[in-house]
Amino acid sequence: MLISHCHIQAQGFGLEVNTNPAAGTLPELRRIMREVGVDKAVVFTPFTPQTEAEVEPHEWLLSQLPDYPELIGFASVDPKREDAAELLRTVISRGLRGAKVHPPVFQTALDDPATDAFWAACAELRLPVHIHTGVHGWYQRRYMPLLLDDICTRHPEARIIIDHMGGIAFFDQALAVVQDNENAFVGLTQLSGRAPVYALSPERRQLILETIGPDRIIYGYDYPWNSHNLTALRHDVEWISTWGLRDDDVAKILGGNMERLLSEVQPPA
DSSP: OEEEEEEOOSSOOSTTTTTOTTTTSHHHHHHHHHHHTOOEEEEEOOSSOBTTTTBOHHHHHHHHGGGOTTEEEEEEOOTTSTTHHHHHHHHHHTTOOOEEEOHHHHTOOTTOGGGHHHHHHHHHTTOEEEEEOSOOSSOGGGTOGGGHHHHHHHOTTSEEEEEGGGHHHHHHHHHHHHHHOTTEEEEEESOSSSSTTTOOOHHHHHHHHHHTOGGGEEEEEEETOSSSHHHHHHHHHHHHHTSOOOHHHHHIIIIIHHHHHHHTOOOOO
């Protein structure tokens, strides 16, 4: 089993940190993975410098990964940065395997022309890219999921994972993008009901299965943004297993699809 969408930092953070100071750290993620029987996980570079002498986030994660062979590192890059494409190529050449984009955190509009070099680099490297969608402050019209249709169309070799599927507010937009673009994927992150703004109704789940199918669904754990992370992971795995799918389709959602995307990454020569 491979789980995706794990945020990590040097020090504890997240919803559980008041009762579990280790929440959000690499050792705690490893402990949870072993308890649930998870083999691998995709982890995102922190958004901010780490407290260990203010180490740059990508440098920090790259320094940690040799001690955690079960973890697969993704870059967190603001696409509007002037050096975004160069930075992405550099960290991928050093061992990271994908990217995470959070438009409202970065305050970056998805249709900003300054981001195009970044998306072109994602396509060149055939990277899986997790991207936050759904209400999260800032100007919603600047990161509504429908804007991803242009990115998917212009850069068909990029693999766009639409995390949270737009939440309850923008689900229809997210579904339209995935239906119309073979390089777009359902990011099954926080949809099992713990977070009301993202909860996926049985009717919407059925729409995904009937119009997209299990080959383009990728489970995201959203570690450590759960009130009890171990319970949350167990609950999500059980939830997916109740959908009435064949075992091989469940396995695709719980890691097989992401494994396939990772196998297609083309690091710079």
